[in-house]
Amino acid sequence: xPNFASASRLLLIAGCLMMSACVGTGTGTGPSVSNAPPASxxxxxxxxxxxxxxxxxEAGNFPYAAKLYRTLAAGQPxxxxxxxxxxxxxxxxxxxxxxAEAYRDAIAIDxxxxxxxxxxxxxxxxxxxxxxxVVQFGxxxxxxxxxxxxxxxxxxxxxxxxxxxxxxxxxxxALAVNPNNKTAINNLGLSLALAGNPAEGEALLEPxxxxxxxxxxxRQNLALVLGLKGDSGRAxxxxxxxxxxxxxxxxxxxxxxxxxxxxxx
Numbered sequence: 001x002p003n004f005a006s007a008s009r010l011l012l013i014a015g016c017l018m019m020s021a022c023v024g025t026g027t028g029t030g031p032s033v034s035n036a037p038p039a040s041x042x043x044x045x046x047x048x049x050x051x052x053x054x055x056x057x058e059a060g061n062f063p064y065a066a067k068l069y070r071t072l073a074a075g076q077p078x079x080x081x082x083x084x085x086x087x088x089x090x091x092x093x094x095x096x097x098x099x100a101e102a103y104r105d106a107i108a109i110d111x112x113x114x115x116x117x118x119x120x121x122x123x124x125x126x127x128x129x130x131x132x133x134v135v136q137f138g139x140x141x142x143x144x145x146x147x148x149x150x151x152x153x154x155x156x157x158x159x160x161x162x163x164x165x166x167x168x169x170x171x172x173x174a175l176a177v178n179p180n181n182k183t184a185i186n187n188l189g190l191s192l193a194l195a196g197n198p199a200e201g202e203a204l205l206e207p208x209x210x211x212x213x214x215x216x217x218x219r220q221n222l223a224l225v226l227g228l229k230g231d232s233g234r235a236x237x238x239x240x241x242x243x244x245x246x247x248x249x250x251x252x253x254x255x256x257x258x259x260x261x262x263x264x265x
Contacts, residue, residue: 016190016221016224017156017187017190017191018152018156018186018187018217019122019125019183046072046075049068049071052068053065053069053085053089057088057089062090062093063093065089066086066089066090069082069085069086069089070086073102073105078109080106080109080110080116081106081113083103083106084102084103084106084113086099086102087100087116087119087120087123090102091119091126096123096126096127099119100120100123100124102119103117103120103123104120107120112143114144114150117136117139118136118137118150118153120132120136121133121137121140121153121154121157122153124136125153125156125157125160130157131157131161133153133154133156133157134154134157134158136153137150137151137153137154137157138150141170141173145173146177147177148173148177148178148181148184151173151174151177151184152170152171152187154167154170155167155171155174155187156187158170159187159191159194164192164194164195165195167191168191171184171185171187171191172188175188182208182213185204185208186204186205186208186221188201188204189201189203189204189205189208189222189225190205190221190224190225192204193224193225193229194228198225198228198229201228202225202229205225208222209221216241219241220238220242220251223236223238223239223251224251226238227251227252227254227255227256227258227259228255228258229259230259232252232256235255236248236252239252
């Protein structure tokens with residue numbers, strides 16, 4: 001049977017933890033249109049291309065948006081926001097290697113560009129490179145300690161490495177910036193459960209999962225915590241709200257196996 005650290009990584013890889021796309025509200029790894037450069041720095045043709053790129057990205061046409069941003073960035077190689085916008089678009093397209101290159105280009109131009117470092121940290125997580133993510137998110141925390149995105153991202157990277165106590169410190173720092181940051185609350189609850197404190201995790205996650213803005217992800221994260229706590233009845237009830245019976249049984253079996261690993265509770 002795998003040790004609890006291995007079980008923790010399995011849960012994390014399954015996508016239980018959330019990454020902030022913007023301060024206090026993000027719940028995914030998606031790009032933010034706010035990273036687009038100001039139109040005033042472009043000529044008329046460039047402004048038209050940028051409007052088209054933004055519209056394409058908002059519509060989910062990432063390949064076309066990326067083509068336009070590449071053209072814009074090639075024309076202004078020293079424009080860090082354009083490279084960030086390209087990286088965000090490539091992230092949306094799922095081309096994480098190319099996105100990482102775009103973010104690195106932006107950092108080479110402006111090493112204090114928080115959006116570039118946040119973007120590189122997120123794609124590093126997608127590429128299963130949490131050590132790189134720690135460096136990038138850590139740089140954002142150092143230069144902008146009141147930016148909750150850096151703390152949340154760093155927490156996710158640390159949790160993935162099994163460094164749960166350090167991760168919890170980062171989530172709490174994000175909550176000090178914004179006590180209503182649902183992403184940080186969710187991640188703190190999961191981190192506590194993964195560290196062997198599922199009852200504390202339940203206390204944090206239950207209001208989110210039972211609230212009016214509950215989502216399947218929040219409900220299944222609470223089900224996970226309840227399963228690790230040994231409350232298989234409630235875990236199954238929550239799981240059945242969103243999953244097939246086959247998936248419910250599979251999840252319950254996994255929770256039970258993880259719960260009995262030495263050090264899991």
